Amino acid sequence: NAGVTQTPKFQVLKTGQSMTLQCAQDMNHNSMYWYRQDPGMGLRLIYYSASEGTTDKGEVPNGYNVSRLNKREFSLRLESAAPSQTSVYFCASRETSGAPYEQYFGPGTRLTVT
Amino acid sequence: GENVEQHPSTLSVQEGDSAVIKCTYSDSASNYFPWYKQELGKRPQLIIDIRSNVGEKKDQRIAVTLNKTAKHFSLHITETQPEDSAVYFCAASPRWNTGNQFYFGTGTSLTVIP
Numbered sequence: 001n002a003g004v005t006q007t008p009k010f011q012v013l014k015t016g017q018s019m020t021l022q023c024a025q026d027m028n029h030n031s032m033y034w035y036r037q038d039p040g041m042g043l044r045l046i047y048y049s050a051s052e053g054t055t056d057k058g059e060v061p062n063g064y065n066v067s068r069l070n071k072r073e074f075s076l077r078l079e080s081a082a083p084s085q086t087s088v089y090f091c092a093s094r095e096t097s098g099a100p101y102e103q104y105f106g107p108g109t110r111l112t113v114t
Numbered sequence: 115g116e117n118v119e120q121h122p123s124t125l126s127v128q129e130g131d132s133a134v135i136k137c138t139y140s141d142s143a144s145n146y147f148p149w150y151k152q153e154l155g156k157r158p159q160l161i162i163d164i165r166s167n168v169g170e171k172k173d174q175r176i177a178v179t180l181n182k183t184a185k186h187f188s189l190h191i192t193e194t195q196p197e198d199s200a201v202y203f204c205a206a207s208p209r210w211n212t213g214n215q216f217y218f219g220t221g222t223s224l225t226v227i228p
Contacts, residue, residue: 031214042203042220043158050214058215090157096214100146100165100207103216105157 004106023091120219137204
């Protein structure tokens with residue numbers, strides 16, 4: 001099992017450009033999440049998908065959109081990148097049937113917006 | 115919604131000493147409390163978790179305690195080693211949580227001095 005994978009690993013964008021961060025999991029998990037991590041600020045939830053076909057806003061959704069393409073894949077789109085979106089982005093997934101379980105994180109995407 | 119506070123934000127200990135990190139939560143419906151370790155440049159990874167029907171759990175040098183009445187839980191690392199140096203995050207997950215979200219603390223940067 002590859003677990004949770006993310007592409008790309010690194011990206012540099014100019015202000016106003018758009019891009020999509022890809023995330024996939026092979027653990028058949030129901031729920032998937034996108035976080036951003038800034039220095040000293042911990043993990044902040046951007047969007048989540050509790051199950052295939054549903055998405056909801058988290059703590060910091062402005063400037064982002066998401067698509068739950070199928071059970072495996074959950075993408076994050078920046079329509080018009082801003083320097084404030086410079087961050088490390090983590091995707092995560094979690095099994096949600098039965099007992100509470102951990103979230104598994106992807107390796108992260110380091111995004112710089114100039 | 116749930117609010118998780120974590121203290122201290124930074125912690126330095128001598129190798130071989132113990133380290134304790136504390137978290138409080140606000141929602142009595144939270145029933146799952148994981149702890150994640152994040153090494154520099156890496157993804158967060160689960161090191162130990164506890165469910166609300168258990169007061170303490172131990173795994174070698176790591177232990178977690180939960181006080182549901184006071185709504186706090188703590189991570190204890192004994193006989194610390196330099197490889198324990200990392201950022202540690204606590205989290206809480208309420209059972210009402212339709213998004214199956216985790217609410218993370220802001221992290222503790224632990225440095226073990228050889």
